[in-house]
Amino acid sequence: MSDEQVRLGELRDEIDQIDQKIMELISARAACAQEVAHVKMTANPGQDVFFYRPEREAQVLRRIKEQNPGPLSGEEMARLFREIMSACLALEKPMHIAFLGPIGTFTQAAALKHFGHSVVSVPLPAIDAVFREVESGAAHYGVVPVENSTEGMINHTLDMFMSSPLKICGEVQLRIHHHLLVSPKHGDQEITRIYSHQQSFAQCRQWLDTHRYGIERVTVSSNAEAARRAAEEPGTAAIAGDMAAELYGLQKLANSIEDRPDNTTRFLIIGREEVPASGHDKSSILVSMRNKPGALYQLLEPFHRHGLSLTRIETRPSPSGTWAYVFYIDFEGHMEDEQVRKVLAEVDEEAVELKRLGSYPIGVL
């Protein structure tokens, strides 16, 4: 045996021993999580106990990122722990997570990034269907897109909150890479039509105008649907992401064709429960103001005075009348915080209506 083979043999023995220890430790952790569930059930007999605690999971992941010694990155280590927690929780009862489908969409990728792979993910055809599935209790949580860094807000999601009783329980961001995809079955056939979702066409507009100018663009209901069509119809291509490409066995003609390299979509987790403070939280509200001079100033001034940082403000037409508006506001802090309570009490006095959509941990992954 060469020196190299001897050394590799030693290292592999060492890895086997470490794996054995990791397995024992993960098993001990899983038993602990089971015990937590047992304690919760014993303390609340006969009640519908929530095992999943988003604020606790955010704290665990934050600590892992902060204390990670390397050489793996903090993000990578947190992703591994995300899956361990997901598997531990599923020992009790796998959660049902409704998402804007079909399978293979970026929303499904966001759902799995946030909850890990040990959940049952349920595709639904529209944003309002995701809300209904969670409202009825058929799903524990739902995942819907809310904004894209290139294209702006997803208005349908914002408008759903005007009438829905659901709370925002979390957020997750996903870097969005689009590819130009074709089926290997169809060989080198000339492409005469490209399918995609309207959002993806918008995020790749410059690339398409430069590299595929004049080819027909056909808007369909999702990227996954675009991929499905490209897999079936010769002479067509799809713009979609990796999940859809894999699902339908498509090949990349061009990789990462989004116009902006930081193209990111933010998704919201919606549920029926309010989330306690995790120590690093964000809150969302909807406010309608009387239509008078200085109304917006009056609305925002208390945030400034109490030093609360706004992360987003968006205006939507009010369902109650022409030229009346509702403001959708995200800010840092939790509704349990003293400062936030004071600000919201002031806003409540001036507003026609203030709806608290929820406080939730700032996305960790």
Ligand SMILES: C=C(O[C@@H]1C=C(C(=O)O)C=C[C@H]1O)C(=O)O
């Ligand atoms: C173990 C608990 O329950 C669940 C499992 C967690 C875990 O595996 O770390 C964390 C939070 C909860 O989703 C707990 O409440 O601490």
